[in-house]
Amino acid sequence: MRRFGLPLGIAIAITIVPTAHAQNAAPAPIARPSRPFVRGAPLPALAPSAANSVVRPARSFGPSTPPPVAIPAPPPAPLPPVATNPLPTVATNPLPVPAPILTPGTVARPSHSRFPQTPVPKVPRPAARPRRPRPVETQDGPVIVERLDPFAEPEDQPSSGPFRFAVSFGGSSLLVDPDMEAGMGGGVELGAWLTRRIGLELAVFGSENPYRQGLGDTGIAFWAVNTTLGPTFRLTSPSSDWLLSLDAVFGGYLVIHPLQESTWTTGVGGGFTLGKQLTGWLSVGIRVRYHVFNMSRVSGPEIIDIKALRPVAMVDRLEVPAYVAFHF
């Protein structure tokens, strides 16, 4: 009980203070006019308590008095808006209808009372006050440094749907191999943003790299198809038309050999994507991916190279395809 003593006291004070204030601010009670009994004099008009009320003529014992006249009741004073008047209106409301006590932002419940309910509009919440930058102490004194929020602002809406299907086509290179030429490749990709910054993508990309020198005349090429899955981390704002993301992939890499059965190997990769949102559903860009594969063999024979007929160790490949993506 002791723990809740102070808050409870504050709550009571908060409850009591407006009530007391209301009593102080309320107009003085209507004083009943004194009614000196003057024979023949008209009675003073009483404050109307309701529309169409009729003042009963005073009974006189002298000369006839004018006939009774109906005094039109003035329209009732409009109720002060509840939202801005924290005071209870019961005391000042001349109507017998008790006004509901509402706090800002609440809506009157449908009442089962036979009295009509006063509709109260919902008051919108005021906008959050911008956070004041905190001064940072430096050698030259306190300096206000604007802190960049790396995460999205509440009004920062993504510029496209969370899912995308992309078709890509572009160059690939085995980089350090002197007997291999740069080749071409293409693929498809399915992606989804799991959060505003983190996504997941499934990609299939195949590329052909022809041999150089003597083997180049044969038309034999080195074929590799990677089927990868990996996370994507968006660096730019989700609302921006530009996309820059860091990507990591891992998965199965198929090597199609001219002399042997095809071999599935494992591999990893990484890179970045730079894209431009053209419309809400269409974007274009380029993707740069560096792969290292043949790290372990999943199925098929050991890969041998057709130049020296020796086992091939790990292989790397750089892909730089352009892509067209459809968002939904």
Added chain:
Amino acid sequence: MSHFISKTAILGLLLLLACGDFTVTNERPTFAELTPPEQTVVDRVLTELRSFNQQVENYTDYSVSSIINREKIDVSFKEFILVANLGDQTVHISAWENLSQKQRDLIKTWFNAINAEEARQYYEFFFYRFFVVGQGAKQFMYESSSVGWVYANRSLYAVERDSTQLSLTYFQNDGTAMALINRGCEQVRRRYDATYRSGFELKRPNADQYFLDNARSLLDPKAPTGYMYYVCGWIKRGMGLLDTMDGELDWLGGLSKD
């Protein structure tokens, strides 16, 4: 913890990049780097190629001297039963010493040899002489018609069949060689008829397509039993089509000129 993981990942990646050579082609060892048995094989292969080239130069305007070079004969690879000339000025021939015991047993089975020594004699004749001339025949095709033309216009079936026919023509007057060919191939055909005959009996162009579609299993460098059956089948057919070296080279050299 996450700092440790990221540090380990970066170190692992750097180690990975430092250790790998990341190539799909390896450099062949030089002749000086070969073992003595391998060097002997190279010399035997070169002797046969020189003899074949002499006939090529006698009957045609071409030469296969570009592959008559110690550095152009590749015998260093291990545990593959393979003969190949892909057109990159290199002849690949498996050395008996580099075969596994399982592969030697397979060769013994092919020729129904009574022991390893007899299997070795068959192997050395076929791989160091008969198939070497066949690779020289391919080189003659590449020289006379260009590598690109051969790959674009000739099927794998046709190239292998024609090189076998030219090799058979080359050895037709060598009684010892023909005795080994007949005896060895008789055993191969008898043993593997049930497995490969239906595919081999197909008429062209179905035979070409079948050979291409099944090339990876027929030419499997671990156990190319199917290829050996096809060679023996072509030899049997070729016996009835034997021509002179002049006529054979003239026909083969004129393919791209038609």
